Amino acid sequence: MKCKIKLNGINDVKEFVNITFKAENDVDLICGKYYIDGKSIMGIFSLPLDQPIEMELADEDAKMLKNQLEKFIVN
Structure with a gap:
C-alpha cells in the first residue's frame, strides 16, 4: 500500500x-530521494514534517494497521 501521511509534531x-x-x-x-525507516523516530525527525510524506507498507500490514493509521493519512 502506498499513501501520503502528515505528521504534525512530536506526539504524532x-x-x-x-x-x-x-x-x-x-x-x-x-x-524525494530519501527512504527512511518508518519505525525509527530519529529517521522520521530527519524528514521535513511541514509537508506530506509518502508511506509504503505491505498490504497485510496495511489491513492490520489501517484503522490506527487513518488519522495520519491525507489525500
Whole structure:
C-alpha cells in the first residue's frame, strides 16, 4: 500500500512509530530521494514534517494497521 501521511509534531511521530512498530514487514517513508525507516523516530525527525510524506507498507500490514493509521493519512 502506498499513501501520503502528515505528521504534525512530536506526539504524532511518537504515536505513528508505536503503531508502525507492530508491522511485521518494513514501513518505508519516502521524501524525494530519501527512504527512511518508518519505525525509527530519529529517521522520521530527519524528514521535513511541514509537508506530506509518502508511506509504503505491505498490504497485510496495511489491513492490520489501517484503522490506527487513518488519522495520519491525507489525500
